[in-house]
Amino acid sequence: MEEFELIRKIIPTYYRQPSVVKGVGDDAFVFRSSEDIVFTTDTMVEEVHFSRKTMDTHAVGYRALAANVSDLAAMGSRPAFYSVSLVLTPDWTDEEIIALYDGMEQLAGKHSMDLVGGDTVSGSQTVVAITAHGYLPPDKGRYRSDAEDGDVIFVTGTLGDSRGGLEELMNPGESVSGHLIARHRYPEPKAEFAAGLTSLSRLCLNDISDGIASEANEIATASGVRLHLQKEKVPVSEELRNRYPDQAGEWALSGGEDFELLGTVAPGEKEALLEKARELDIRLTFIGTVSASDLPEVLLHSPQGTETLQPTGYTHLKERRKRL
Amino acid sequence: MEEFELIRKIIPTYYRQPSVVKGVGDDAFVFRSSEDIVFTTDTMVEEVHFSRKTMDTHAVGYRALAANVSDLAAMGSRPAFYSVSLVLTPDWTDEEIIALYDGMEQLAGKHSMDLVGGDTVSGSQTVVAITAHGYLPPDKGRYRSDAEDGDVIFVTGTLGDSRGGLEELMNPGESVSGHLIARHRYPEPKAEFAAGLTSLSRLCLNDISDGIASEANEIATASGVRLHLQKEKVPVSEELRNRYPDQAGEWALSGGEDFELLGTVAPGEKEALLEKARELDIRLTFIGTVSASDLPEVLLHSPQGTETLQPTGYTHLKERRKRL
Known part of the structure; x- marks a missing residue:
């Protein structure tokens, strides 16, 4: 194909955003906001x-x-x-x-x-x-540093599916899970949901690109708080649990690239959050709480006890103390 | 060096632009304008x-x-x-x-x-x-498509020096030209000059990254006009002419990466342009004129005759006619 023909197939013939002042074709792009x-x-x-x-x-x-x-x-x-x-x-x-x-x-x-x-x-x-x-909208930026003592922690969707999909692609078995592969190839970032929460006065947000273990620690550090996550509440899809019963729990915490959202809000705003999720048919799960702390950290609670969740996965509290 | 130490050396400790809302460190950067x-x-x-x-x-x-x-x-x-x-x-x-x-x-x-x-x-x-x-400023975008019949054509600085500097680096002789090498390594884009011309009601601008032959043709095509360039007026530095007498003329037209500006204005705005150039100590040369044309093209006039200047250099008018 001629280069010009290829470019013609790629460059837009119209712009969806009315704020475009000068589109593709000059030295640079110009817009107004x-x-x-x-x-x-x-x-x-x-x-x-x-x-x-x-x-x-x-x-x-x-x-x-x-x-x-x-x-x-x-x-x-x-x-x-x-x-x-x-x-x-x-x-x-x-x-x-x-x-x-x-x-x-x-x-x-x-x-x-x-x-x-x-x-x-x-x-x-x-x-x-x-x-x-x-x-x-001015002053509606949602930052990692906005978590506060007493907040509830929520997450959208289910976690670990993208990691499961990668496994299906790298080590295909006798059957493959179209669902998990689709979650890996075509993740659905929750932009409409996040932008639709402007009525909330405060909202701490982080997207899950490296795994919730990593993102939760980013929030703890940026906000100077302790995050308490309830391991049993971290949402895992039935498909992932059925196909990878031994790895599902770990992948949900550290798998990454699910492109879901992790956030915290004041308890009084839970209902507004749930309403927007229902409106957009988005699964929303409350998985823990935020408490004040001199030492920013993420604790993972389960019936078996409490662990510190490290940015790259999780280690037992005992091990972590050795590291310090 | 530890990764964090390296990052600390690189990330800004303050922002020069007051319009920064949220700087480096979250999922994205936020500014206001x-x-x-x-x-x-x-x-x-x-x-x-x-x-x-x-x-x-x-x-x-x-x-x-x-x-x-x-x-x-x-x-x-x-x-x-x-x-x-x-x-x-x-x-x-x-x-x-x-x-x-x-x-x-x-x-x-x-x-x-x-x-x-x-x-x-x-x-x-x-x-x-x-x-x-x-x-x-709103509606002060300077586009390639804004050249008009009767305009004068100008260029900043001297052309071909960057190409000369590259030659010095690739094929070093007994002596080297620090001037040409500096022009290649540390070119000076004319942003202050261009942004200081807001009093001009109309200004067609293009930067010289691929060589004036290419950029002049972009203006001709985008504006639907004919550009007449006077070959003898295209500014070439003494250093380039002395060290590369045989190539200087060609490099000035097609050398590229000088990061100077090529533009056109109405003749009545010449003085305003020159005044800004004097203020910033920038060399400004008028090298031709714009005329109406059904066929967008760039003509290069010299005492030896007239040639059509092709985007990637120049060929004789006769050759070009064969191509069409």
Whole structure:
């Protein structure tokens, strides 16, 4: 395919966002906003963060943009724009390139996002670097540092499914779980939900990209509080529990890339949160509480006792004390 | 060096731009603007766009950001923020990484820009992907499509020096030209100049990243006009002409990466343009005129006759007619 024909297939023919002043085609993109602007970037390297052996490029594109949309969601913002910088190896076919952009477009369409820039260059290893912009009503940014003593902790969706889907792809057995694979390839960032919570006066949010163990510790550190998680309440899908009974619990805590949301609110705002979740048909689970602490940490409570949950997984309290 | 110590050396300890709402450290960066926002990206791959064999990483960083600042300048905007996505090979030392950021910081400081995000991942080929944001008074965007019949064409600085500097680095002779090498390593994008021209009612601008032959054609196509360039007037430095008498003329037209500005204005605005150039001690040269045309094209006039200037260099008019 001629380069120009390829570009024509990729660049937008219209913009969903009315705030576009100058779209693709000049030295830069120009937009206008009466709201605050949220900006994030995410870089994926082939054979490090994804593999064309286990994912077609449509899913690679979708998932790369999903990571950015999830960051926008974690700030409470409405997604608006994305740009794509690609380093492509010579073996990429035109069809693979178009499918990559189509995958992004599938998610972009759901969130009314516009493709507004980027570039494509040649290299010896494929890199997909995406940036995204979102809009935010002034002073409605949702930060990791906003958890307070007495808050309840919630999480959207179920956790560990993306890790389960990766397992299905890497080590396929006699049967495969389409559900888990879909959760890995086409995660659904909860941006509409997060942006729909502007009535809440305070909301601490973090998206689950590295696993709840890691994200909960980020909240504890940024807010200077102790998080208490009830292990039995961490939501795990039936599919994951049935297919991976031995790993489901651990993957739910440290599996990562589910692109769900972890947050805390004052107990009085639980009902508003549940109402928005019901409206959007999103599963919402309360999994613990926040308490004041001089030492930021995350405790995992279960009938078997209490452990400290480390950022990269969990170790027994005894072990952790040795480390200090 | 520990990863955290390295990050501490890189992340900003304060922000120059008062519009920062939430800086580095959460899921995304948040800012506020009463003006229009300009956004651009530029991706450089090692051994394709730069080489550590001919440039230390300080210059690599400076130059990568300069390409972005030049794009912001070409839109008439004031630079404000940049973010850096790096794919680094294992051979990068801590010192090289810090020097890369220091190089960017050197240019960022000149333009009051803040580092507001990015990520660093491992890979088998180094990639430096930078994004930048600038501010623009509403409706003061300077586009390639704004050239009109009767305009005069101007260019800042001298052209071809960066190409000359590259030659000095790739094929060093008995003596080297520090001036040309500095022009290649540390180009000076004309953002302050471009953003200082808001009194002009209309201004067509393009930055010279691929060579004036290419950029002039972009203006002709976007504006639907004919550009007439006077070859003898295209500004070439004495240093370039002395050291490369045979190539200087061609490099000035197609050398690229000078990061100067090419533009057109109504003749009545020449004086305002010159005044701003004098104020900032910037060389400004008028090199031609714009005329109406059904066929967008760039003509290069010289005492030897008239040629059509093709985007990637120049060919004789006769040859071009064959192509059509």
